[in-house]
Amino acid sequence: MDTTLLTTLILFGSFFVLLAIGVPISVSIGISSLLAAVTIAPLEVITFTAAQKMFQGIDSFTLLAIIFFMLSGSIMNNGGIAIRLINLAKLLVGRLPGSLAHTNVVGNMLFGSISGSAVASAAAIGSVMNPLQRKEGYDPSYSAAVNIASAPTGLLIPPTTAFIVYSLVSGGTSISALFMAGYIPGILMGLSIMTVAFFIAKRNKYPIADKVSFKQALLVVLDAIPSLSLIVVVIGGIVAGIFTATEGAAVAVLYSIILAAFYKQIKISQFPGILKETIVMTGIVLFLVGASSIMSWVMAYANIPSAITDLLMTISENPIIILLIMNLILLVVGTFMDITPAILIFTPIFLPIATGIGIDPVHFGVILIFNLCIGITTPPVGSALFVGSSVANVSIESILRPLIKMYIPLIIALLLVTFMPWISLTLPKWLGLM
Secondary structure, rough: OOOOHHHHHHHHHHHHHHHHHHOOOHHHHHHHHHHHOOOOOHHHHHHHHHHHHHHHHHHOOOOHHHHHHHHHHHHHHOHHHHHHHHHHHHEEEEEEEEOHHHHHHHHHHHHHHOOOOOOHHHHHHHHHHHHHHHOOOOOOOHHHHHHHHHHHHHHHHOOOOHHEEEEEEOOOHHHHHHHHHHHHHHHHHHHHHHHHHHHHHHOOOOOOOOOOHHHHHHHHHHHHHHHHHHHHHHHHHHOOOOOHHHHHHHHHHHHHHHHHHHHOOOOOHHHHHHHHHHHHOOOOOOHHHHHHHHHHHHHOOOOOHHHHHHHHHHHHOOHHHHHHHHHHHHHHHHOOOHHHHHHHHHHHHHHHHHHHHOHHHHHHHEEEEEEHHOOOOOOOHHHHHHHHHHOOOOOOOHHHHHHHHHHHHHHHHHHHHHHOOOOHHHHHHOOOOO
16 A cells, blocks of 8 residues: 555544544644554654644644733733624614614624634623523524624634734745635625524514714713724734734733723732643644644655645636535534644645635635634534524524524535635735735
8 A cells, every 4th residue: 555545544533533532632733643654664653753743733822812812801801892893883783673683793703703713702792792682572592593603703804813823834825814804704604693693683674773872982982992992902013013913912912901000900919820720721622733733744745745736636626616515525524623733733734725726826825714713603613603503592403494594605605715816915905915
């Protein structure tokens, strides 16, 4: 048997078997990589090289940005940000039919872009919006579906750690360009869900929010400005070249501490718990990155990406067909794998194929993350799905029917982003980042 084929079968076969029996994903990656490496190098070489690659994988200044953004998100999750952004969202879309559903979507877009976490958005926004929607007569399963489908929008709208991870794995794709490229696709993702919500609201005659006076609207805007200013400060500073993404993440932590003190909704006694939560998440991510570095080395050494490229080219040389196949694979992957490990594993496989057919790395990064954003809302292991279901206190089975209606426009939006590169690349090109 060809060595590349044997290595590929052992690598992915053992990986999926380990996942199926409940082994943690980081450990599964590490064990499967070491098993596959036996086919291409002596054991003593593998042991030394694997340790070296693992250390090199986490020895990156860019990774500090992920840690700082996690800490900033944890502080904001406890700092009274969600209700202020929900009030602003309600002001913006409150006159649309089924206004609370639209408020949920916009609230997730705003909060997700600040916290950088789909799970945090599903929990924070959902815990506020679901009781309000029940009170207004909304179907609880439908409300939960709207919250779950829109929770990942913040993974596309910057600042987001997903793009930082992709930049790291892709060999240094500009984080500033990726951040700007995510804005329009992220907004398009939110609008696609709002389109479904509009027609469902019309059919079910869900209520419209009452008008608010100019004074009330002004107070809502003023109350939300300090929270929204984080995006302006961090993204503006990164794009303008005032500081790097890592420095911007550190600024986000400082700003979130000041904001938490300003709102007076977080106590000093809560900070040890917040730091502990961040340390645990950081340990998980760093171990994941280190283990994925071993897998990347094995794949590169065994020429697995080249073999997969050749395989796809035998199916078709048409870029449209190849992109459709990659989208289909990534959508399936997203149903059972969280976004960070999926980025770490599949970027080295698919990026060379994408660039080989003329896709810009920035554009491909948006395609990759858009696919995985849909994936984390789907069974069997979608993290946003489970959190959204738990917060709404409804079963996953009852959520799936209304959620399927959300998938249709989401897939349409994904195809638009895939085959219309200008959707992703207009902003970064206009700002001179590409």
